[in-house]
Amino acid sequence: MRKRTMRVLISTGHLGTAPSSPDSFRRGMETDPDYVVADAGSSDPGPVYLGEDMQLGLFAREELELFLTASRQRGIPLIIGSAGDSGSNRAVDLFVGMIKEIAGQHRIPRFKVGHFYSEVAKSFLKQRLARGAQLAGLGGFPALDEEEIDRATRIVAVAGIHPFVKLLDMGADVIIGGRCGDINFTAAPCIRAGFPEALAYHMGKMIECASLVAEPFMGKETVIGTISHDDIKITPYHPDQRCTIASVAGHSMYERENPYYEHTLGGTLDMRACRYEQYDERTCRITGAQWFPSAQLRVKIEGARKVGERYMGFVGVRDPHIVQHIDAAIEWCRGSVARRFAHERYELYFHVFGKNGVMGELEPVKEIRGHELGIVVEGLADTAELAEKLTDYAVRMFFLARIPGVKGTAGTAATTKKTMRSSPGYVWNVNHTVPIDDPLELFPVHLVEAGV
Numbered sequence: 001m002r003k004r005t006m007r008v009l010i011s012t013g014h015l016g017t018a019p020s021s022p023d024s025f026r027r028g029m030e031t032d033p034d035y036v037v038a039d040a041g042s043s044d045p046g047p048v049y050l051g052e053d054m055q056l057g058l059f060a061r062e063e064l065e066l067f068l069t070a071s072r073q074r075g076i077p078l079i080i081g082s083a084g085d086s087g088s089n090r091a092v093d094l095f096v097g098m099i100k101e102i103a104g105q106h107r108i109p110r111f112k113v114g115h116f117y118s119e120v121a122k123s124f125l126k127q128r129l130a131r132g133a134q135l136a137g138l139g140g141f142p143a144l145d146e147e148e149i150d151r152a153t154r155i156v157a158v159a160g161i162h163p164f165v166k167l168l169d170m171g172a173d174v175i176i177g178g179r180c181g182d183i184n185f186t187a188a189p190c191i192r193a194g195f196p197e198a199l200a201y202h203m204g205k206m207i208e209c210a211s212l213v214a215e216p217f218m219g220k221e222t223v224i225g226t227i228s229h230d231d232i233k234i235t236p237y238h239p240d241q242r243c244t245i246a247s248v249a250g251h252s253m254y255e256r257e258n259p260y261y262e263h264t265l266g267g268t269l270d271m272r273a274c275r276y277e278q279y280d281e282r283t284c285r286i287t288g289a290q291w292f293p294s295a296q297l298r299v300k301i302e303g304a305r306k307v308g309e310r311y312m313g314f315v316g317v318r319d320p321h322i323v324q325h326i327d328a329a330i331e332w333c334r335g336s337v338a339r340r341f342a343h344e345r346y347e348l349y350f351h352v353f354g355k356n357g358v359m360g361e362l363e364p365v366k367e368i369r370g371h372e373l374g375i376v377v378e379g380l381a382d383t384a385e386l387a388e389k390l391t392d393y394a395v396r397m398f399f400l401a402r403i404p405g406v407k408g409t410a411g412t413a414a415t416t417k418k419t420m421r422s423s424p425g426y427v428w429n430v431n432h433t434v435p436i437d438d439p440l441e442l443f444p445v446h447l448v449e450a451g452v
Helices: 021-030 060-074 091-107 123-131 145-151 160-169 185-192 197-207 244-254 320-324 326-339 386-400
Strands: 008-009 035-039 078-087 110-117 152-157 175-176 221-228 232-236 261-264 267-270 275-278 284-288 290-295 298-316 346-353 373-381 425-435 445-450
Touching: 008 021, 008 145, 008 185, 008 197, 008 445, 021 060, 035 060, 035 185, 060 078, 060 091, 078 091, 078 185, 091 110, 091 175, 091 185, 091 445, 110 160, 123 145, 123 152, 123 425, 145 152, 145 298, 145 425, 152 425, 160 175, 160 185, 160 445, 185 197, 197 221, 197 232, 197 261, 197 267, 197 290, 244 275, 244 284, 244 290, 298 346, 298 386, 326 346, 326 373, 346 386
Parallel strands: 008 035, 035 078, 078 175, 110 175
Antiparallel strands: 008 221, 110 445, 152 298, 221 232, 232 284, 261 267, 267 290, 275 284, 298 373, 298 425, 346 373
16 A cells, blocks of 8 residues: 655754754654654855865754654654765765764664765766767866866766665665765655655655745754655744745756756656645645656766965955955055066966955846955965965055055055865866766666674
8 A cells, every 4th residue: 555645854954964953852752753854065155165075064964963862763764865975985885884983872772874985086087088988067067078087086876766765665664875965865665665756756856955945934843744656745833933935936046057857867856837726825726737757867977176375465455545445455566466476377367355355246246346355365376385375475565555645655455364174176177067878877886884
């Protein structure tokens, strides 16, 4: 007999970046959901986390401990996607290790931990090129070639539902996934249970960021998605939040160039005919999504290329003349650096907060309305020594900036005393798709035991 409904709980849209709220999580768990899921990664923070294989979130173990102890106590499967931000092999192993450690610490009875990897060997991509495959670029990227493959420090493929389903079939109680699409760790158990693919994928889209789908805005609060064979319903578990037509429909459309389509390995979710209804005071009901399978399996791949080592410094400007002529002061500094480091290879950036600091050239407000500005000076070079030196020089030049109209003899800005080393600079250089023959081809699955 097929299940009439399935309920999936999520309390975080990015595991580890801050602790989940224990109160709403507890309220949600007391309703005995069928699955607990969490997204542990994203490409949103930029390419450095994949390129350097480093982790953004500092609360990963704390959240994993909350999820694992509560889910194992009730015998509810736990599914984590995109481990450690980038979904690298190291990050997957790290998360599996933490699961084992937490299970031993809490004397949790033995259970099965499934995991899969997502890193792609450069040789695989080169072989595909040699066979005449087109590694098509996304978002304006040109077709991928061998040179750009070699320049990437690390490349991952973005998994669909398939390794999650495989591991559930193998008996996994906990799954740690490599890089995957944000909608897939929720859609996988629903599709495996026989629910319509369109509704399953759409529910994955709806709850991927947990309480961001509800209003008023709150982060890291629990929501539960309920899927049936006819609809999905989204309910928040913070008592002051509601899922409304506006909040849910808005979330359905965000983070995409076209608000109506979500592409993933195996097909496309079409949301053009969706209908959003207020089911009760705090729950929104959704129908109408459609699923169109792909004629050819193409998997998205992501890769990062290192630009250089990076240092940063901060400049505070309150001189009213410099504030109103900040572009001239920046050019004075930029020119000074160019003359001093004329024979070096480097990149130099000035991020002005108070003028285009967030949106850059897209900022519609062109007039400076504040009385002070903050400038982050960012320098990149092949070596840390050069990056530090040129960044420090650029910061000092702001203190010494002399542009037409400056009357004072003292410095024109307040600056950091010592520039600070930052993470290396990376850019995305692989944002492509590659044809594959099997949806599990790039995602090897493994099953181990944990607990006592």
